[in-house]
Amino acid sequence: MIDKLDNLAGLVHTPLFGILLTLxxxxxxxxxxxxxxxxxxxxxxxxxxxxxxxxxxxxxxxYEEYRDQTTLISFLxxxxxxxxxxxxxxxxxxxxxVLTPILIATVLGAFISAAIAVGLAWxxxxxxxxxxxxxxxxxxxxxxxxxxxxxxxxxxxxxxxxAITGIVGALAAGPIxxxxxxxDHRIKGFALGLVAHAIGTARAFEYGEKxxxxxxxxxxxxxxxxxxxxxxxxxWVAQYL
Amino acid sequence: MIDGLLILxxxxxxxxxxxxxxxxxxxxxxxxxxxxxxxxxLNAPFSQRVAPAAGALIKHISLLIFPLGVGIVLQxxxxxxxxLALGVAVVLGTLLSLVLVTLMLKxxxxxxxGESAGGSHDR
Numbered sequence: 001m002i003d004k005l006d007n008l009a010g011l012v013h014t015p016l017f018g019i020l021l022t023l024x025x026x027x028x029x030x031x032x033x034x035x036x037x038x039x040x041x042x043x044x045x046x047x048x049x050x051x052x053x054x055x056x057x058x059x060x061x062x063y064e065e066y067r068d069q070t071t072l073i074s075f076l077x078x079x080x081x082x083x084x085x086x087x088x089x090x091x092x093x094x095x096x097x098v099l100t101p102i103l104i105a106t107v108l109g110a111f112i113s114a115a116i117a118v119g120l121a122w123x124x125x126x127x128x129x130x131x132x133x134x135x136x137x138x139x140x141x142x143x144x145x146x147x148x149x150x151x152x153x154x155x156x157x158x159x160x161x162x163a164i165t166g167i168v169g170a171l172a173a174g175p176i177x178x179x180x181x182x183x184d185h186r187i188k189g190f191a192l193g194l195v196a197h198a199i200g201t202a203r204a205f206e207y208g209e210k211x212x213x214x215x216x217x218x219x220x221x222x223x224x225x226x227x228x229x230x231x232x233x234x235x236w237v238a239q240y241l
Numbered sequence: 242m243i244d245g246l247l248i249l250x251x252x253x254x255x256x257x258x259x260x261x262x263x264x265x266x267x268x269x270x271x272x273x274x275x276x277x278x279x280x281x282x283l284n285a286p287f288s289q290r291v292a293p294a295a296g297a298l299i300k301h302i303s304l305l306i307f308p309l310g311v312g313i314v315l316q317x318x319x320x321x322x323x324x325l326a327l328g329v330a331v332v333l334g335t336l337l338s339l340v341l342v343t344l345m346l347k348x349x350x351x352x353x354x355g356e357s358a359g360g361s362h363d364r
Contacts (some may be wrong), residue, residue, distance in 0.1 A: 008364075012301065016252055022304070022307075022308055023268075023304070024301070026301075026304045026307070029303075029307075035342075043303070044303040044307070045303045045305075045306060045307050045310060047281070047305065047312055048304070048307045049290050049307050049311045050313070052298075052307075052308070052311045053311050053315060055316045056299070056315065057315075062315070063279060063311070063315040063316055064277045066315075067261075067308065067312070070308045073304065073305055073308055074299065074305065074308060074309065076305050077270070078253050078269070078270045078273075079246065079249035079250055079270075079298060079321045080271070080298040080299065080302055080305055081247055081268070081270035081271060081274055082249045082252050082253050082256070082270050082273040082274045082277055082293070083274075083294065083295035083296075083299055084274050084295075085252075085274045085275070085277035085281060085295075086277075086281070086292060086295035086299075087280065087295075087299065088274075088278055088293055088363075089281040092282075097303070098350065100347040101350055102350075104344055104349060105343040105349050107340075108345055109338075109345065109346075111341045112338055112341050112342055112345070113331070113338040113342070114331075114332045116338050116341075117330050117334040117338075118333065118338050120326070120329055120334050121323075121326045121327070121330035121334075122246050124323075124325060124326035124329055124330070125323075125326060126323045126326035127276075127323070128273040129322070130326065134330050134331065134334075136346070137331060137334075138335075138338060139337075140302075140303070140308070141306045141335055142270070142302060143268070143270075143271060143310060145281065145306070146270055147266030147268060149268070150266055150267075150268075154312075154319070154320075155309050155312070156309055156310060156312025156313050156316060157311075157320060157327075158280065158308040159307075159313075160312075160313040161316075161330075161331050163310060164332070164335075165334075165335045168331070168332050168335040168336065169255065169338075169339055171310055172335070172336055173339065174349060176336070176339050176340055176343060177343065180340065180343050180347070182343060182347065184347075184350065184351070186350060187346045187347060187350055187351070190346055190350075191339060191343045194342050195335060195338045195339045195342055196335070197338070198302065211242075217279060223285055224270075224274070224292065227267060227268060228267065228269040228271070228328050231266040231267055
C-alpha cells in the first residue's frame, strides 16, 4: 500500500503533471478573464500564474523542475514568434499611406521605452543582469524572452516585466490620452502597441478596428526593431553598468 | 493547421541555419519571422497557409509565456534586493514611455489627420 502511494506521489515529477497543471491554470484564467470583461488587471498571464505558484510548493516541485516539465509548451514560443510575421504582414497593407512616419516613430519609440527602463533601473542601483532583463520590457513576450538572452538578463524577470508593463500601459492609457488631448485613433493604437505590446493591443481594439490595426502593427515593428538592435547595442551599453 | 505549423517550423529552422552560417547575434525565431514576412510580401507559394496555425499560437501566447513568468515569485529571493528599482523602472518607466511616445506620435502623425482624403476603409 505504502509502495503504491509513493508511486502515486511520484506522478508530480512527470511532464504530464506539469503540463496538466499549466493547461488547467490557463483554462481557469481564460474563464476569469472572460468573466471580468477582459479587464487588463485580470489578464490570463497573471491569473494563470496563481494556481501554479500555489500548487508547486505544496507538492514539492521546484521552479527548475517545473520548467523542465513544461519544455514542450515553451518550445512553441519559437514558432509563435515566427507566427508574428502573419499579423504584421496583414497590417502593413492597411497603413501604406503613413509608412514612413510609422517607421520613424517605431525606431524612436522602441529606443525611448528601452532607454527609460534601463536608465531608471540603473539609476536605482540594480545590477547588470536585472537591468538587462528590463531592456526588452516593451516588446511582445515571445521576442522579449529570446532577446533577453543577449542582454544577459533573467528570462523569468523579463517575462514578468513585460506582462506588468502591458497591464500598466493598458490601464494608464485612457487617462494619459485624455490628459494629452489625443483624439486620433491611429495615435492611440500605435502608442498602445508600441509601449504595451499585446495587452495594449487588446486595449486598443476597444477604440475600434483602426486603433487595433495600428497597435498590432506597432507591436510587430517594435518587437522586430528591438530584437534587431538590442543584441548589437547591448555590449556597448553594458560596459557602463 | 499542419501546413501552417510546417511553415512556421521551417522558417524557424531557416533562421537557425542563417544564424549558424553568419554568426549574427539574433534569436533564430526573430530571423525566421523576418524571413516569413519577406516570403509573404513576395507572395511566396503556400505562405498564406500559415494563417490558421499562426492565429492559434498568437491567440494563446499567454499560455506559452506564463510558465516562465511564475519564476519571479518562485525565485523571488533572487530579485527581492532590487524590488524598488524593478517596481519604479517597470511602473513609472511605462507611464513615462507612454507619455513620451504619445507626444512624439502627435508630432509625427498629427499633421496628417485622416490620411489620404479619399482613402477607403482600411479593412
